[in-house]
Each structure stands twice: as C-alpha cells, then as structure tokens.
Ligand SMILES: O=C(CO)[C@H](O)[C@H](O)COP(=O)(O)O
C-alpha cells in the first residue's frame with residue numbers, strides 16, 4: 724500500500740468538520756478521535772458526528788476509539804460509515820472476537836497500544852488484524868510531544884509483522900510532524916496520523932503532501 728497520511732481532525736474546527744475535511748484533499752484517510760472521558764480524560768465526538776462526516780466527505784474514515792467497552796460500541800462505527808475502526812487492546816474484553824466482527828461488517832480492524840503496552844503478548848493475534856496503532860503520546864489530547872521511547876516498539880512491531888509475512892498496516896499517532904516523521908518511517912511505520920502538524924499549518928493540504936514525501940524518502 725505504501726505510505727499513507729491520516730490527518731487527525733482533533734485539531735480541526737469542530738463546528739465545520741465537513742469543510743475541514745475538504746481542506747485536506749490529499750489525505751488518504753480522515754482520522755477521527757473518539758474519546759469517552761473514561762478510557763482517557765477527555766471527551767470528543769461519537770456516532771452521530773461520524774455518520775454526518777461520512778456524508779460530508781468522500782475520504783474514508785479511520786476511527787480511533789479511545790473508549791471503554793469497545794466490544795459493545797466499535798461495530799456501530801462501521802455502520803456509521805467508518806472504513807477502519809481501531810479499538811484499544813487495554814479496553815477490549817475479547818479482541819479476537821471484536822476484530823472478526825469488524826471485518827465481517829466490512830471494515831478494516833485496527834488494534835491500538837498505549838505507549839506502555841507491549842506488542843509481544845499479542846503476536847498470535849496479528850493475523851486477525853488489518854492495522855496496529857502504536858501510540859507515540861499518552862492518548863487523550865492533541866498537540867503533545869512525541870515520545871521517542873516508543874521507537875523501539877515500532878521497530879519490534881514491524882519485525883513481527885514481517886516475520887509473519889502479513890499485510891498489516893503500522894500506524895503511529897501522537898506528535899507526528901516534519902521533525903519526527905522520518906524517525907517513525909525509518910522504524911517501519913507506514914501510516915501516519917498528524918493533527919496539530921496538519922491543521923496548524925498555513926496550508927494543511929501542502930503539509931499532508933510534505934509529510935508523505937518525507938516519510939516515503941525515509942521508509943525502510
Ligand atoms: O489520538 C490522538 C490523541 O489521543 C490524536 O490522534 C493525536 O494526538 C493527534 O494529534 P497530534 O498530531 O497533534 O499529536
């Protein structure tokens with residue numbers, strides 16, 4: 724698939740999300756951060772907003788669920804129009820069953836890891852997934868500083884994916900910018916979420932293209 728950029732709408736104008744999506748026409752996906760004030764200490768949007776955004780934009784939606792009880796809620800995000808749904812393994816009760824349900828409904832199944840969650844215990848689950856999300860900040864807020872301490876985990880995750888010969892996307896999310904994207908790409912990430920870097924730029928679409936070009940040049 725190559726390098727993909729999924730701008731996070733967390734740093735966009737929430738009063739006009741359809742128009743904000745239109746400002747990043749070069750994006751491969753729209754990253755929608757769903758927070759419930761339980762899994763993370765912040766509250767954002769839920770199903771009705773995702774459903775409305777899907778009607779307002781033709782760019783596929785990559786929903787990052789930072790919520791408790793994703794087993795109950797995640798499948799509804801496929802029905803609301805998400806093309807990819809990522810649940811956090813720390814919150815899921817039955818990650819294999821949930822990934823299978825997401826796939827059966829027609830979406831890509833993603834599994835997210837907080838910075839301190841290791842990948843190794845989940846090696847046997849990899850064939851059940853379409854994407855792994857390695858958080859490079861503590862989830863909950865945009866605009867935080869990239870955590871370098873997560874880079875070895877990105878490398879180890881890429882090695883595990885390659886060892887099993889899987890076509891699994893490796894997403895990084897948190898503090899990704901022109902300063903940090905090269906390190907992530909060198910470590911083996913191929914899908915990049917960027918919120919403040921994209922929507923804080925004078926020309927968000929040019930920033931999407933710049934990030935992609937920089938990651939492509941640095942990719943392993
Ligand atoms: O999941 C997230 C936070 O929990 C966001 O996707 C992420 O922080 C993007 O924002 P930024 O690029 O500004 O760090």
Ligand SMILES: [Fe+2]
Nearest residue numbers: 756787896916
């Ligand atoms: Fe996110």
